[in-house]
Amino acid sequence: MALIELNQVSKIYDETIVPIKAVDNVDLKIEKGEFTSIVGPSGSGKTTLLNLIGGLDQPTEGKIIVDGIDISTYKPDALINFRLHHIGFVFQAYNLIPVFTAKENVEFIMLLQNITRSEREKRAIEFLEAVGLKDRINSTPAELSGGQQQRVAVARALASQPSFVLADEPTANLDSVSAESLLNLMEDLNHKHNMTFVFSTHDQRVIKRAHRIVTLQDGKINKDEMNPAHAIIDS
Amino acid sequence: MLLTLAWRNIWRNKKRSLIIITAIAVGLCCGLFASATMFGMWDSMINTTIDRDLGHFQIHSKDFEDEKLISDTIPNFENVISTIKKSKYVTGISSRIMIEGMASSASTSNGVRIIGINPANEKNVTSIYKQVVDGSYFTEDFKNQIVIGEKLADNLGLHIKSKIILSFQGTDGSIIYGAFRIAGIFKTESSVFDKSNVFVKENDLQNLLNSNMFSNEIVVRLTSVQVADSVYIPIKNQFSNLSVKNWGELAPELKLFNDMLMTQMNIFLGIILFALLFGITNTMLMSVMERVREFGVLMAVGMKRSRVFFMIMFETISLSFIGGIAGVILALIFIQYFGSVGINLSAFTEGLSQWSLGTRLYTSLPFSFYPPLVLMILVTAVLGAFYPAIKAIKLNPSNAIRTY
Numbered sequence: 001m002a003l004i005e006l007n008q009v010s011k012i013y014d015e016t017i018v019p020i021k022a023v024d025n026v027d028l029k030i031e032k033g034e035f036t037s038i039v040g041p042s043g044s045g046k047t048t049l050l051n052l053i054g055g056l057d058q059p060t061e062g063k064i065i066v067d068g069i070d071i072s073t074y075k076p077d078a079l080i081n082f083r084l085h086h087i088g089f090v091f092q093a094y095n096l097i098p099v100f101t102a103k104e105n106v107e108f109i110m111l112l113q114n115i116t117r118s119e120r121e122k123r124a125i126e127f128l129e130a131v132g133l134k135d136r137i138n139s140t141p142a143e144l145s146g147g148q149q150q151r152v153a154v155a156r157a158l159a160s161q162p163s164f165v166l167a168d169e170p171t172a173n174l175d176s177v178s179a180e181s182l183l184n185l186m187e188d189l190n191h192k193h194n195m196t197f198v199f200s201t202h203d204q205r206v207i208k209r210a211h212r213i214v215t216l217q218d219g220k221i222n223k224d225e226m227n228p229a230h231a232i233i234d235s
Numbered sequence: 236m237l238l239t240l241a242w243r244n245i246w247r248n249k250k251r252s253l254i255i256i257t258a259i260a261v262g263l264c265c266g267l268f269a270s271a272t273m274f275g276m277w278d279s280m281i282n283t284t285i286d287r288d289l290g291h292f293q294i295h296s297k298d299f300e301d302e303k304l305i306s307d308t309i310p311n312f313e314n315v316i317s318t319i320k321k322s323k324y325v326t327g328i329s330s331r332i333m334i335e336g337m338a339s340s341a342s343t344s345n346g347v348r349i350i351g352i353n354p355a356n357e358k359n360v361t362s363i364y365k366q367v368v369d370g371s372y373f374t375e376d377f378k379n380q381i382v383i384g385e386k387l388a389d390n391l392g393l394h395i396k397s398k399i400i401l402s403f404q405g406t407d408g409s410i411i412y413g414a415f416r417i418a419g420i421f422k423t424e425s426s427v428f429d430k431s432n433v434f435v436k437e438n439d440l441q442n443l444l445n446s447n448m449f450s451n452e453i454v455v456r457l458t459s460v461q462v463a464d465s466v467y468i469p470i471k472n473q474f475s476n477l478s479v480k481n482w483g484e485l486a487p488e489l490k491l492f493n494d495m496l497m498t499q500m501n502i503f504l505g506i507i508l509f510a511l512l513f514g515i516t517n518t519m520l521m522s523v524m525e526r527v528r529e530f531g532v533l534m535a536v537g538m539k540r541s542r543v544f545f546m547i548m549f550e551t552i553s554l555s556f557i558g559g560i561a562g563v564i565l566a567l568i569f570i571q572y573f574g575s576v577g578i579n580l581s582a583f584t585e586g587l588s589q590w591s592l593g594t595r596l597y598t599s600l601p602f603s604f605y606p607p608l609v610l611m612i613l614v615t616a617v618l619g620a621f622y623p624a625i626k627a628i629k630l631n632p633s634n635a636i637r638t639y
Contacts, residue, residue: 056535056633077540084537091636095532099243104236111236112537160537 001068002029003164003196004053009062009072011048011219022048023059024219030164030212033194035187037201037210037227045219046200047168053198054087054166055079067163084112088157090167094149096141102128102152103137109160127155131185147178154185164196171203183209237542241549248522252554255518259511259558260565263612266507267566267605271598273496275574278599281460281489283424285482286362288432290329290454292467292481299451300478305334305444306406312450315474319455322466327359327456332440332449336403338383338433340391347387347433349401351440360456363421363434370395370419379439381415384429385422393417401433405444413443504608508615515619519551523623530627531635540628547624548617555616559609573598 011023023045030036038046051057052064055071058079064072067086074082083089096105106124115123128137131151133144141149150170157165167186171179187209189195199206207213208229215223245252285291294315299307309315316328332351337344354373358364363382364372373380381399393399397417405411415435423429441448457463463481471479483490523530530543577595584594 051633054535056636080534080537080539083535089532089536091532093528095528095636097240097529097533099240099247104239108236108240109536112539112542156536 002065003032003034003067004028004030004198005063005065006053007063007065009052009059009064011045011052011057012060021219023052025062026219026221028214028221028224030196030198032164032196033190035190035197035209035211036214037199037207037212038214038216039200039202039207040216040222041202044216046216048219049216050166050168050198050200054089055083084109084160086163088160088162088165090150090153090157090165090170092169092172094141094146094153094173096149096152096156098141101138101140102133102144102155105141105152106156106159109156113160123159124155127159128152130158130189131155145178147174147181150174150178150182151185154182154189158189158195164198167197167199169201169203170199171201171206176205179203179205237546238549241546242553244522244526244546245550245553248525251518251521255514255554256558256561258514259555259612260561262507262511263559263562263608264565264569266504267563267600267608268569268598269503270500270604271566271570271574271600272578272596273500274600274604275596275598277489277493277496279597280492281482284486284489285456285460287423287425287428288361288363288454289482289485290327290360291457291460291463292455292470292479293485294453294455294470294474295451295478295480297476297478299333303333303335303451305332305404305451308449308451309453309477312453313448315453315477318473319453319466319470322457324457324459324462324466325455326458327356329353329356329360329454329456330437330450331357331452331454332437333451334403334440336401338387338391339400339402340393340397342392343390345387345390345430347401347431349403349440350432350434351437352434353437357434360454363423366421366423367419368422370417372419372421373434373436375418377416377418379413379415380418380436382419382421382434383417384432385420386426386429387431387433388417388420390430395420399433401435406446411443413439415439504611508611511612512615512619515551515555515616516622518554519547519620519623520626522550523547523627526627527630527635527638530630531632531638534628534630535632535636543628544624547627548620551616551620551623552613555612555619559612562612563605563609570598570600 006026006028009023009026010021013020013022026049038049040046048057052059053066055074059072062072063070069082071079071082097108100108103124106127107120110120110123125134125137128134131154133148133151133155136144136148144152171182174182183206186197190197199210201207210227213225213227214221294309296307296309312330316330319325319328329352334349336347336349338347367382368385372382383399388394391399395417399415399417401413401415403411421429457466467479467481533543534540574597577597579594580596581594
């Protein structure tokens with residue numbers, strides 16, 4: 001069974017006034033361990049699709065099955081709980097809690113998961129070390145660069161031990177060096193821990209590194225292909 | 236950690252948090268101080284009235300209540316007095332002869348209440364002897380001495396050692412005249428009292444009436460107002476054939492004044508709390524609207540709405556609690572200070588004397604008043620935070636994350 005499965009999923013906004021089909025009858029399967037990029041021009045439905053997969057939005061039609069659970073009929077509170085235990089999020093604008101240190105930011109989701117304090121601290125340090133920020137664990141977001149903040153966001157996403165990580169334009173606010181470094185990190189985590197990553201992006205640097213590229217056009221999947229560049233690298 | 240987050244959120248915008256804390260503190264301080272002023276005023280009126288002539292409770296014959304006739308005496312009054320004396324809370328008992336009559340000088344006359352007393356006993360019950368501003372309180376050695384109020388002396392054009400004629404109806408209905416000489420002139424906080432009450436020795440009245448010892452009124456003074464009921468109720472039960480009334484029953488206008496003050500105080504506090512409610516709502520709403528994206532992220536990553544709600548509530552309650560404590564401390568300082576030095580109200584002497592109030596107002600507020608008010612502040616905080624908190628948890632995480 002696929003880790004993520006979308007069956008004829010549509011999302012229509014403003015149904016009663018002027019209906020806009022942001023996602024139109026999409027079928028998609030993503031397997032465990034994939035490093036998939038969802039691409040397409042602005043307004044093609046990338047973010048909506050990512051929101052639907054992440055349980056931040058619910059489909060108007062169709063089914064979304066994640067980890068064998070049909071989340072398309074979940075109520076908002078059930079979705080919050082689902083997201084807490086199954087999905088790691090990395091946002092374009094990092095979105096760390098500004099009053100927390102890097103370590104506290106990473107610990108926070110584990111706190112929501114009711115993980116013990118000692119375990120939280122252990123894992124937070126472990127993941128911050130993995131993203132190369134062991135020496136910045138007590139820095140607040142304001143004291144970190146954009147690239148460093150996004151690394152903390154990745155550590156936060158992974159520390160909750162999710163089934164997969166959803167990243168919405170993770171490199172959009174980063175310079176090329178930071179973006180490259182972040183991609184290396186995520187690719188490394190994908191290889192070493194078989195962690196599934198799903199990105200939405202129009203950053204060519206990210207697209208190049210993706211193993212699979214799903215292209216959206218007007219809410220529909222226009223193309224779904226394995227990345228030839230990656231295939232060459234792999235071979 | 237959730238509480239840590241809420242606590243640190245408070246101090247993200249120090250200026251705003253300090254403004255709302257100051258608003259709460261000043262509001263509460265003003266509310267408490269105003270209450271202390273009103274309470275002090277009431278306390279002063281009660282104490283003045285108890286101290287001046289009422290005592291803590293009084294005993295009369297039931298008939299005396301209706302027409303206040305000299306013939307309506309307390310049967311076996313000495314027995315009543317000896318029973319009351321047994322209570323450890325009693326500090327003084329005075330037996331009085333009460334007569335409605337006229338006081339006349341050579342030029343004019345005035346209706347007065349003639350109070351026949353034993354000065355030694357009366358000193359243990361009322362403080363008129365301390366308020367003598369001219370002459371002395373029955374220390375002269377001549378007969379038929381009288382102590383009158385300054386206002387009456389002014390009205391009758393009299394002064395110390397002047398002669399004054401008292402006229403009143405005797406027990407047989409005949410009119411009795413008596414010439415008295417002014418030994419002392421007193422001045423209390425109440426000009427009304429000073430104009431309408433004169434004190435003479437009970438022996439002199441008995442001689443004029445040609446009667447034996449009798450009493451129309453027994454006034455009892457206790458250690459404090461708080462113990463009044465523990466003495467007054469048993470006496471009332473024991474002497475059911477007599478009229479036994481406490482100070483509240485004897486001076487219903489004080490009760491009315493108290494009710495009026497309490498209503499005013501509650502309205503005043505209500506206005507302060509209402510203003511605070513809007514202040515808190517405004518501050519927390521601003522705080523929530525500034526953090527829309529953050530709430531979106533928190534809910535996106537799995538923070539339950541109830542926890543977001545609790546976090547906003549905690550932030551508001553913390554702010555209000557700090558403001559509340561600061562307000563109470565400030566109020567305590569002011570109330571203590573003005574409770575000892577008083578507020579000078581000498582500009583309103585004439586008006587205040589109508590209400591039996593002195594020219595210095597000493598603020599006081601019972602400790603029991605503080606906890607409910609702090610609790611009310613916290614309730615206001617919760618009410619104030621309700622709308623912003625609801626607004627936060629109703630956010631759609633996917634939209635909120637994209638808010639800049």
